[in-house]
Amino acid sequence: MKRLSLIFIIVALMSACGEKSNDTTYEECLANLGNEATSMEVAQCYEKYNEAELCEQVIDTNSENYLEDYSGISHISTFCNIIPEGNYFIYFYEDTCLECMEIKDDIVRFGLSENEDYDVYFVNVSENEFNGDTFTQNTSLTQVPSIIYVVDGFIVDEIDNDEIVDFLTEVENNQYFEID
Numbered sequence: 001m002k003r004l005s006l007i008f009i010i011v012a013l014m015s016a017c018g019e020k021s022n023d024t025t026y027e028e029c030l031a032n033l034g035n036e037a038t039s040m041e042v043a044q045c046y047e048k049y050n051e052a053e054l055c056e057q058v059i060d061t062n063s064e065n066y067l068e069d070y071s072g073i074s075h076i077s078t079f080c081n082i083i084p085e086g087n088y089f090i091y092f093y094e095d096t097c098l099e100c101m102e103i104k105d106d107i108v109r110f111g112l113s114e115n116e117d118y119d120v121y122f123v124n125v126s127e128n129e130f131n132g133d134t135f136t137q138n139t140s141l142t143q144v145p146s147i148i149y150v151v152d153g154f155i156v157d158e159i160d161n162d163e164i165v166d167f168l169t170e171v172e173n174n175q176y177f178e179i180d
Helices: 026-033 039-049 098-102 104-112 133-137 161-172
Strands: 007-011 054-058 087-093 119-124 146-151 154-159
Touching: 087 104, 098 104, 104 119, 104 161, 146 161, 154 161
Parallel strands: 087 119
Antiparallel strands: 007 054, 087 146, 146 154
């Protein structure tokens, strides 16, 4: 059951990936996959080494500024940290993106919603390893804002900036989920 408190998830890039055996680590598994890695291959590395530790910090939603920035939202920091289990959305944005700023209030409320059917994670592509080719090689997305829907480690839908507001309405009205 999904916890009712809001959680800020930080996925540590390298320090969370400790050695499982003497000769191979989670990082080495990902490095061996190369730039053409699929989400399934990344999920297999995750399952094999299960070293992507999630650190939790409860966020005070009564704070006056939790909607002013994205600090009260669950974040992931690299594409390799896509979790291979469960249903969730990943919202890609940049702090300097005008379109992102226009829908910010809507997307933050969506991210803070307490829904048991899905989780929402945010990625600031300008601050993480999602910039450039890494952002686009695993998806067909080429711009922000964008959202992907992930089911058990597989990307099943990609939503571009023009469709995001309509998409949020569909999800909130339970009109989106045909999968399951």
